[in-house]
Amino acid sequence: MTAASTPTAPDGLVTRSHGGNVPTASRGLRFTSYDVDAFEVPGGREEDWRFTPLRRLRNLHKGAASTGTATVSVDAPREVSVATVGRDDPRLGDGGVPADRVAAQAWSSFTAATVVTVPTEQRVADPITVTVTGPGVDKVAYGHLQLRIEAFAEAVVVIDHRGSGAYAENVEFVLADGARLTVVGVQDWADDAVHVAAQHASLGRDAVLRATAVSLGGSLVRQAPTVTFSQPGADAELLGLCFADDGQHLEHRLLIDHAVPHCKSNVVYKAALQGEAAHTVWIGDVLIQAEAEGTETFELNRNLLLTDGARADSVPNLEIETGEIAGAGHASATGRFDDDQLFYLTSRGIPEDQARRLVVRGFFGEILQRITVPEVRERLTAAIEAELEAVGA
Amino acid sequence: MSTLQIKDLHVSVLTDEAPKQILHGVDLTVRPGETQAMMGPNGSGKSTLAYSIAGHPRYEVTSGEVLLDGEDVLSMPVDQRARAGLFLAMQYPVEVPGVSMSNFLRSAATAVRGEAPKLRTWVKEVKQAMSELDIDPSFADRSVNEGFSGGEKKRHEILQLSLLAPKIAVLDETDSGLDIDALRVVSRGVNRFQEQHTDAGVLLITHYTRILRHITPDVVHVFAGGRIVESGGAELAHELEEHGYDRFTPKQEVAAS
Numbered sequence: 104m105t106a107a108s109t110p111t112a113p114d115g116l117v118t119r120s121h122g123g124n125v126p127t128a129s130r131g132l133r134f135t136s137y138d139v140d141a142f143e144v145p146g147g148r149e150e151d152w153r154f155t156p157l158r159r160l161r162n163l164h165k166g167a168a169s170t171g172t173a174t175v176s177v178d179a180p181r182e183v184s185v186a187t188v189g190r191d192d193p194r195l196g197d198g199g200v201p202a203d204r205v206a207a208q209a210w211s212s213f214t215a216a217t218v219v220t221v222p223t224e225q226r227v228a229d230p231i232t233v234t235v236t237g238p239g240v241d242k243v244a245y246g247h248l249q250l251r252i253e254a255f256a257e258a259v260v261v262i263d264h265r266g267s268g269a270y271a272e273n274v275e276f277v278l279a280d281g282a283r284l285t286v287v288g289v290q291d292w293a294d295d296a297v298h299v300a301a302q303h304a305s306l307g308r309d310a311v312l313r314a315t316a317v318s319l320g321g322s323l324v325r326q327a328p329t330v331t332f333s334q335p336g337a338d339a340e341l342l343g344l345c346f347a348d349d350g351q352h353l354e355h356r357l358l359i360d361h362a363v364p365h366c367k368s369n370v371v372y373k374a375a376l377q378g379e380a381a382h383t384v385w386i387g388d389v390l391i392q393a394e395a396e397g398t399e400t401f402e403l404n405r406n407l408l409l410t411d412g413a414r415a416d417s418v419p420n421l422e423i424e425t426g427e428i429a430g431a432g433h434a435s436a437t438g439r440f441d442d443d444q445l446f447y448l449t450s451r452g453i454p455e456d457q458a459r460r461l462v463v464r465g466f467f468g469e470i471l472q473r474i475t476v477p478e479v480r481e482r483l484t485a486a487i488e489a490e491l492e493a494v495g496a
Numbered sequence: 497m498s499t500l501q502i503k504d505l506h507v508s509v510l511t512d513e514a515p516k517q518i519l520h521g522v523d524l525t526v527r528p529g530e531t532q533a534m535m536g537p538n539g540s541g542k543s544t545l546a547y548s549i550a551g552h553p554r555y556e557v558t559s560g561e562v563l564l565d566g567e568d569v570l571s572m573p574v575d576q577r578a579r580a581g582l583f584l585a586m587q588y589p590v591e592v593p594g595v596s597m598s599n600f601l602r603s604a605a606t607a608v609r610g611e612a613p614k615l616r617t618w619v620k621e622v623k624q625a626m627s628e629l630d631i632d633p634s635f636a637d638r639s640v641n642e643g644f645s646g647g648e649k650k651r652h653e654i655l656q657l658s659l660l661a662p663k664i665a666v667l668d669e670t671d672s673g674l675d676i677d678a679l680r681v682v683s684r685g686v687n688r689f690q691e692q693h694t695d696a697g698v699l700l701i702t703h704y705t706r707i708l709r710h711i712t713p714d715v716v717h718v719f720a721g722g723r724i725v726e727s728g729g730a731e732l733a734h735e736l737e738e739h740g741y742d743r744f745t746p747k748q749e750v751a752a753s
Binding site for chain 2: 441442443444446447448449450451452453454455457458461462464465466467468469
């Protein structure tokens, strides 16, 4: 049973679904390699790169040499093991293999990787914080991070990105059978920063991944999470909250590969944009392979344009190779700020700036509610308020 | 004491093409404690009048005045009009996803009262007001108007009327789309508001006479072609009930239909 639905937009936005926009080559069978030279230098017309402003990439796609180091610090309870390992550590790569040139470049270029391991059946109550600080203005750095959640272990991890410079990395989430990982990635970069990240999540039997991407800062941020189900019964939820200002390019490219039966995936990404040339890109590829019977998946992308001159690109792709699934669908909508909502709230005496904040906070509310770490939720709420105040909205 | 004065009001609606004039000189005074009914056929400009008073950006006042206790309302932004004591119960209340009713009500009450209501008394106050309008308490946690039925939306408009306690309330077709029970509940809410705020004025805009069986107007106006064409007492409403608006609508429209 398939249900590719185009629901009416509850935000009062125009619903524009790109149904049937199936990529020419199956996303699951895409080319992957650790070798940077196995990928051609992108020219900007490739499907993978057509939305990314390549001239702002600081040559990360053209073999830019590492000229600095990003600092990675981990704050974790004692039961969690944190290790800095060399390139030869056999565990690296368990999560996945690079699928584009910048990811392969990062793989070829990093000198030390950080591996955070939550041991079997360990339930870590307090959040683990990984802070990544960029190499500094005009510097280029490559990095590697792996989170290993062993069988039936549970953890909450906050990955905080801050600082300046250009940084490309691979991040692996390796979830063993029955493992549960809640991870919140915060992009709180300085205005000059360029960040290109390939995230590889591999889920064992009955593993549960709750990943939230929060993109606020940086000049150009491009994140490409890939979820691979290796065993049945796993469940992945990918949430995104994105606030793009003047001239910012914030791109999220998701691939969820259902290769085994009875797995679930759910995607909700929301972006608010304001200012001249603010640009967000959301690509949501979901592949249900022929073996993946009983799959249940839904993806939703909503974009709220607060001012003229902002642009949101949204491309959901759903590729289904078996009819024996529980459900599959996608929806995408991009709309302007609703003047009627503003009128309604202000007609009750609420000042206009406060009314705008209520509407935007409401727009993101669905995502914020699902962020279970109170400190993170408060910080994000404050960050959204700050974004709104910055333009005097 | 609260008086709403509307003087020779001309209003155009902004469309994709040229602005279109809807109101052609409206004169009206609502005095403290009065209920005035504004009745008229569809398309006569009743809602335009309501929106113009509240300050909807799609309507442009080309001439005339709106005064609340002598103060120029038209120069005020929308939120300031509400804080000055104007309230519009809308015909089509707007859905605001993600903003809970309780957050919205508290934000509005804080703005209108000039300070945040004390939490303890506020919770009681809202509960009481909701129960008087037969609104289930669970609505407080729902997004503003989202997924509400027509009747539920109208009850929540009256709930806001009761909590914000304006000087002048404009009720735009609050009765439309209500079944008999809901009409009774909503009317009771309006009457309770007037009993509790004897200085407040109400301008009740309606197409039908049935709500006037529950709310007794002091004055009845007939609105047609963007102006008031006749004013009288309750007997005018009775005449409309029996004969409709034919006497007040231009002949050529009848011929064309």
